[in-house]
Amino acid sequence: MSKITAAITAVGAYVPDFVLTNQLLETMVDTNDEWITSRTGIKERRILKEENQGTSFLAIKAAEDLLKKSGTNPAEIDLVLVASATPDMPVAATAVYVATKIGAVNAFAYDLQAACSSFLYAMSNAAAYIESGRYKKVLVIGADKMSSIIDYTDRATCIIFGDGAGAVLFEPNFEGLGLQDEILRSDGIGRDYLKIEAGGSILPASHETVDNKQHYVFQDGKTVFKYAVSNMADVSEKIMQQNNLSHDDVNWLVAHQANKRIIDATAHRMGVDESKVLINIEKYGNTTSATLPLLLHDFEHLFKKGDNIIFASFGGGFTWGSIYLKWAYTKN
Numbered sequence: 329m330s331k332i333t334a335a336i337t338a339v340g341a342y343v344p345d346f347v348l349t350n351q352l353l354e355t356m357v358d359t360n361d362e363w364i365t366s367r368t369g370i371k372e373r374r375i376l377k378e379e380n381q382g383t384s385f386l387a388i389k390a391a392e393d394l395l396k397k398s399g400t401n402p403a404e405i406d407l408v409l410v411a412s413a414t415p416d417m418p419v420a421a422t423a424v425y426v427a428t429k430i431g432a433v434n435a436f437a438y439d440l441q442a443a444c445s446s447f448l449y450a451m452s453n454a455a456a457y458i459e460s461g462r463y464k465k466v467l468v469i470g471a472d473k474m475s476s477i478i479d480y481t482d483r484a485t486c487i488i489f490g491d492g493a494g495a496v497l498f499e500p501n502f503e504g505l506g507l508q509d510e511i512l513r514s515d516g517i518g519r520d521y522l523k524i525e526a527g528g529s530i531l532p533a534s535h536e537t538v539d540n541k542q543h544y545v546f547q548d549g550k551t552v553f554k555y556a557v558s559n560m561a562d563v564s565e566k567i568m569q570q571n572n573l574s575h576d577d578v579n580w581l582v583a584h585q586a587n588k589r590i591i592d593a594t595a596h597r598m599g600v601d602e603s604k605v606l607i608n609i610e611k612y613g614n615t616t617s618a619t620l621p622l623l624l625h626d627f628e629h630l631f632k633k634g635d636n637i638i639f640a641s642f643g644g645g646f647t648w649g650s651i652y653l654k655w656a657y658t659k660n
């Protein structure tokens with residue numbers, strides 16, 4: 329029997345209806361459209377306004393979109409993996425609730441948290457399960473309600489993040505398509521530069537932590553930017569080298585949408601033409617775990633069976649990496 333590879337066979341997505349534009353942000357904090365656009369490439373982001381709804385709301389909708397479009401029977405799903413930095417609640421995994429809600433009654437489910445690299449790492453997890461031959465359908469959902477951890481009086485962070493979700497289905501492939509190679513990395517130095525100080529086991533929630541606004545994302549943007557540019561470009565270049573891919577061989581760059589300047593720097597180092605660099609940051613901002621599957625969803629119509637896609641991400645922690653995947657289908 330030929331070797332089993334893990335291919336993406338379906339894609340789904342969901343973003344909330346409410347649009348937070350740069351113009352609206354101008355009325356909330358001391359900022360302006362020109363600054364945001366030139367520094368980040370972002371024009372607007374989506375915000376989940378429904379009361380008492382968390383990340384699972386987004387994840388369920390993205391999964392349902394995938395199931396409907398692909399005609400997948402949820403009872404056949406073996407594993408539901410939710411990549412997220414903003415789970416519904418501590419301890420009880422969001423993925424478990426999502427699996428039950430979508431009818432994945434025979435699946436096991438768990439969350440994976442690696443900040444903005446959560447989805448990339450989850451792709452690696454899913455592929456390993458499939459390649460081993462142990463499971464046949466793994467649903468990977470990247471979902472984040474970033475608005476739940478953002479201080480909308482802090483102009484350094486509130487202009488960047490948005491809410492959204494995307495989902496992909498991994499299945500076995502016998503034609504050599506799907507995930508080909510990966511480079512995944514981490515460095516604990518990052519925990520000082522991008523974090524939420526309180527609410528974890530070091531500093532549990534108290535009146536004081538709330539008063540001090542320690543439950544919101546803090547980011548030293550300049551430092552994170554520096555690490556992101558060099559590390560994301562390094563692994564993307566390296567994965568091309570170790571798979572003997574020239575810039576002509578690469579059909580698409582699917583990179584984490586944190587800042588357009590970081591993506592451009594990565595593409596430049598890879599020597600990949602601008603036309604192959606997929607961008608939707610202007611519409612959604614940084615949706616953390618959802619950026620990669622949202623790109624796949626928005627640009628699925630362009631992909632052809634056999635296309636070489638390089639994924640790249642960088643996130644808090646720090647976490648980063650690159651995946652080389654051969655696309656497995658052409659959409660009619």
Ligand SMILES: CC(C)(COP(=O)(O)OP(=O)(O)OC[C@H]1O[C@@H](n2cnc3c(N)ncnc32)[C@H](O)[C@@H]1OP(=O)(O)O)[C@@H](O)C(=O)NCCC(=O)NCCS
Nearest residue numbers: 359360363444483484487549550552553586587642643644
């Ligand atoms: C956040 C980020 C866009 C800021 O851009 P930057 O060019 O580094 O900007 P700085 O933070 O140095 O700020 C430059 C100036 O703009 C000001 N500024 C910051 N936010 C602003 C805003 N929203 N509107 C207007 N001015 C702003 C700063 O106060 C500073 O003013 P000063 O020079 O008078 O002190 C950028 O650092 C970034 O993208 N970092 C990485 C983000 C990332 O990848 N995060 C997630 C990883 S997953």
